[in-house]
Amino acid sequence: MIKKALGFTFALAALPFMANADDIQVAVASNFTAPVQALAPGFEKATGHTLVASFGATGQFYAQIKNGAPFQVFLAADDSTPAKLESEGEIAPGSRFTYAIGKxxxxxxxxxxxxxxxxxxxxxxxxxxxxxxxxxxxxxxxxxxxxxxxxxxxxxxxxxxxxxxxxxxxxxxxxxxxxxxxxxxxxxxxxxxxxxxxxxxVPEDMYDPIRQDAVILKGAANDAAAKAFVDYLKTPEAAKIIESFGYTLE
Incomplete structure (x- = not known):
């Protein structure tokens, strides 16, 4: 089953129906493409929700979000863009956290x-x-x-x-x-x-730390699928997959 979203997208086949299962629209910084593809099966199996991801530049996603793009979760390639969205009241309060540190x-x-x-x-x-x-x-x-x-x-x-x-x-x-x-x-x-x-x-002292933050966007503040995905990113199972691609975690 193919799900459409803004930009380059992918979706994996939904598992057999589970109660209250929904699609979740996630804007993903393009450096995190492979990890999200690896994370999707475990997330879908655990929750029954279907992940629909769009990949692109963090700055471009910021502009799309400000223009009303229907994303529920944003996985940025930095921490400053999610912080800016937070200061502008565009995210669910308390939802911002660092999901990976890039190299x-x-x-x-x-x-x-x-x-x-x-x-x-x-x-x-x-x-x-x-x-x-x-x-x-x-x-x-x-x-x-x-x-x-x-x-x-x-x-x-x-x-x-x-x-x-x-x-x-x-x-x-x-x-x-x-x-x-x-x-x-x-x-x-x-x-x-x-x-x-x-x-x-490249030695990490040659560039500013690439702290990659995730947020739930304000329109999905009470969305169960969005919360389920963010919670899954914090599990040991997800951490193992993320680290396998060379990222570090806090």
Missing amino acids: LALWSPKDDYVDEKGDVLKQNTFAHLSIANPKTAPYGLAATQTLEKLGLTEMLKGKIVEGTNITQAFQFVSSGNAELGFVALSQIFKDGQVTEGAAWM
Whole structure:
């Protein structure tokens, strides 16, 4: 059964009917795509609700929410956007919490192209470096902070190609349109290892912590499905899945 939502969406088949089962519309920062897909079966089995997810840039979701998009839960790629929504009275009181802490990686699908210290950036032998838009995507901001910390902003600015979100930034690299790029570790990591190519795990002191907060939006303040999903994110089962993609938890 396919459910429609704003942007790129997926839904998993509903399990046999359970009393009071509902669809839940969730706006998900694109770096968290794979974890949500992995979390959905367990959530649906435990609750009977059907998860309908839309993936995109956090800044774009903020604009959609302010314009009345019918999301019930928002999983952002930062903590500042949910905090802003909270200050504007757009969320259910007390619902904001950090569901994951993200990590940045410099990645290429080519084996051995990226060294363990990221010196490939200083060697400057590539034509294109992919990042997400730093104005709307927290991982893009983290990438620009890293380049600044390395003193490479001016040297590499002519080689940077920007994706609208971290998924597009990843696609630029995976398709070969950029030799390497800054991506979310979760896009290339599973069960303790990089799944393809070579990567530099950017030290966390090179960028501001990527604390990813979740909120229940005000229109769903009394929605049982929304509360069930948020509660599921806090379970040990969900924590194990989230950590398997390279995130850390509070």
